[in-house]
Amino acid sequence: MQETLDRLIREVLHEDPQVWAGSWVVYAAALLAVGFGLTVFGALVAGLTSWWERRIAARMQSRIGPNRVGPQGTLQFLADALKLIVKEDLVPPESDQMLFRIAPYFVMTGFALTFVVLPFGYHLSATRMNVGLFYLIAVTALVVVGIMLSGWASNSKWALFGGMRAAAQVVSYEIPGGMLALVPILMAGSLDLHEIIRAQGGFPWDWFVFQTPWGFIAFFLFFATQLAEGNRTPFDLPEAESELVAGYMTEYSGIRFGYYFLAEWGNLWVMSAVISTLFLGGWQVPFVSAETLAGWEAAGTVPVAFYGVSTAVFVTKVVVLMNVIIWVRWTLPRIRVDQMMSVCWKYLVPIGMGLVLLAALTEVLSFQLFGDAAKGPAPLGTPRGALHLAFFAVAGAVPTVLFFRKIFRNIRLTGDRIDLTNW
Amino acid sequence: MPVSQYLANIKDTVQSAWEGMTVTFSYLFRRPMTVQYAGPEKAREKHELVQDTLPSRYRGFLEVDLAICTACNACERACPINVIAIEIEKDPANPKLRVMTRFDIDEGKCMFCGLCVEPCPTGSIQHTREFEGTQRTLSNMVLRFVDPAKPAPPYKVAKGATAFPRAVLGSITRPLVKAWDSPPPPLPIESAEEAMAHAAKKAH
Numbered sequence A: 001m002q003e004t005l006d007r008l009i010r011e012v013l014h015e016d017p018q019v020w021a022g023s024w025v026v027y028a029a030a031l032l033a034v035g036f037g038l039t040v041f042g043a044l045v046a047g048l049t050s051w052w053e054r055r056i057a058a059r060m061q062s063r064i065g066p067n068r069v070g071p072q073g074t075l076q077f078l079a080d081a082l083k084l085i086v087k088e089d090l091v092p093p094e095s096d097q098m099l100f101r102i103a104p105y106f107v108m109t110g111f112a113l114t115f116v117v118l119p120f121g122y123h124l125s126a127t128r129m130n131v132g133l134f135y136l137i138a139v140t141a142l143v144v145v146g147i148m149l150s151g152w153a154s155n156s157k158w159a160l161f162g163g164m165r166a167a168a169q170v171v172s173y174e175i176p177g178g179m180l181a182l183v184p185i186l187m188a189g190s191l192d193l194h195e196i197i198r199a200q201g202g203f204p205w206d207w208f209v210f211q212t213p214w215g216f217i218a219f220f221l222f223f224a225t226q227l228a229e230g231n232r233t234p235f236d237l238p239e240a241e242s243e244l245v246a247g248y249m250t251e252y253s254g255i256r257f258g259y260y261f262l263a264e265w266g267n268l269w270v271m272s273a274v275i276s277t278l279f280l281g282g283w284q285v286p287f288v289s290a291e292t293l294a295g296w297e298a299a300g301t302v303p304v305a306f307y308g309v310s311t312a313v314f315v316t317k318v319v320v321l322m323n324v325i326i327w328v329r330w331t332l333p334r335i336r337v338d339q340m341m342s343v344c345w346k347y348l349v350p351i352g353m354g355l356v357l358l359a360a361l362t363e364v365l366s367f368q369l370f371g372d373a374a375k376g377p378a379p380l381g382t383p384r385g386a387l388h389l390a391f392f393a394v395a396g397a398v399p400t401v402l403f404f405r406k407i408f409r410n411i412r413l414t415g416d417r418i419d420l421t422n423w
Numbered sequence B: 001m002p003v004s005q006y007l008a009n010i011k012d013t014v015q016s017a018w019e020g021m022t023v024t025f026s027y028l029f030r031r032p033m034t035v036q037y038a039g040p041e042k043a044r045e046k047h048e049l050v051q052d053t054l055p056s057r058y059r060g061f062l063e064v065d066l067a068i069c070t071a072c073n074a075c076e077r078a079c080p081i082n083v084i085a086i087e088i089e090k091d092p093a094n095p096k097l098r099v100m101t102r103f104d105i106d107e108g109k110c111m112f113c114g115l116c117v118e119p120c121p122t123g124s125i126q127h128t129r130e131f132e133g134t135q136r137t138l139s140n141m142v143l144r145f146v147d148p149a150k151p152a153p154p155y156k157v158a159k160g161a162t163a164f165p166r167a168v169l170g171s172i173t174r175p176l177v178k179a180w181d182s183p184p185p186p187l188p189i190e191s192a193e194e195a196m197a198h199a200a201k202k203a204h
């Protein structure tokens, strides 16, 4: 970020900040501004998602959902936030006062820190780390510290159960999660999120999910581990309403309660951004090949529109994935604790190990077969490109068609018809 | 766990997720069951009162048309929580006749169950569609249908009559509810003991 800022100052003010006496003040101010902007962005995303999720959930249950505050209810989240802020912030007298008060901030920090490396578009992210993915896995672990703290500090059985479940769940699922993330890392040969995106292409068959069967399976399993780490249904055991009231949040009220929800819904964006970076080609724009982009970069003439288009592509992918997560939540029931554990240790971990091995083997083989052309998106004319396209047709296109056919059959079978009125 | 079972579990998971997801997704294209009730925005657009846009069987504040009330006390007896208070006295002008000196309905207490509406022989007591009764004190929510200065004589039902000329529903309660808006002189609050004594007297 420092380089970008330096370049900006040089280009706009024609001065060199490196020679300024108090240059650190400028950097600190810029840091604060970016941090503030990203946190506000996270909060806005979380708020809008909370409204959108309720609308989608309502449609799936044949209801309408909040549609009164603002056009189609879009401002509902402002009303909710206002209510939470105005409400009394109760701290149970029996609780561990200090821990109880700071626990939500751990959760918020763990959530906000992920925005340090998350990409938003071509060259758009707060910083670029060469261990970006590793950093992401590390900081999201802060969330579970907050959850355990709140479970312990509340001095309530429900909260303690919720906190312990969260600890068991998140810590367990980090193992298959990290392992499955290795599959795209092996394919890209880098931990840098932007490098991983650059190793993919703009078209679906250039994405890691459709390049090899291992990537394809790893995509779904990684999706499941992300759900579990974000405490989303079917893995929302830490706050299972029917068993634990609200799990670790039971004793919270007012805006501290709001922070948990902010982090939970904001995490939807984080999860989706990570998944789309690792498997779905991130900000890669179709018809802009790696060579074209490299040419632009070498000549220093990356069109401004490319920044915008790549951001739009990335945001679209993230929003679609967020909808899928919401859709999963309102489809699948919550699993039991023992099932949650056995899914992790008996299925995800061994399968993940196998996938990593197979992916590594494929990389070696493909290097033997195709030599230097073994990495990155392959043009359709080459044998690798043809293989990817064929796999995409089998694993991507056919199921999509089948899926929509089944949906329309479902509607027909119940004697209903397509009707998009009554919003 | 045998390998076949292990594989069957995986197949089950994939298949049930696939089936379930197609079912829920299909609901995005269907018409929701929920019927949107006409909100205040809709009424305002048409320059109507919200009350007038509600369904006709809405159970809002009660209304008594004293012109056809027979003073039979059926509604008062029917109410399970003593919301209705009726007092009947001899007419001082003509001791042979009775008059109603009080017909109060405490809307702050009413649970809108409709039990009082059913036994009424003439359809005098009915639910209106009025519902907005925000008040500074709860006791202000008493609807007083009889002006103590002008006691109301009971209605005499003609032999064999089946229909009764009732005032337009809402035309009596609405002005009473409107009158709540102006800060009124505080009405005497009936204490719990008084209410019980009143009920005990009635029970005899």
Ligand code: SF4
Binding pocket: B062, B078, B079, B080, B081, B082, B083, B084, B105, B109, B110, B111, B112, B113, B114, B115, B116, B117
């Ligand atoms: S509606 Fe029910 S509670 Fe209200 S006055 Fe009638 S009987 Fe009593």
Ligand code: SF4
Binding pocket: B064, B068, B069, B070, B071, B072, B073, B074, B075, B076, B119, B120, B121, B122, B123, B124, B125
């Ligand atoms: S309102 Fe109806 S039930 Fe009540 S006293 Fe009058 S006639 Fe009888």
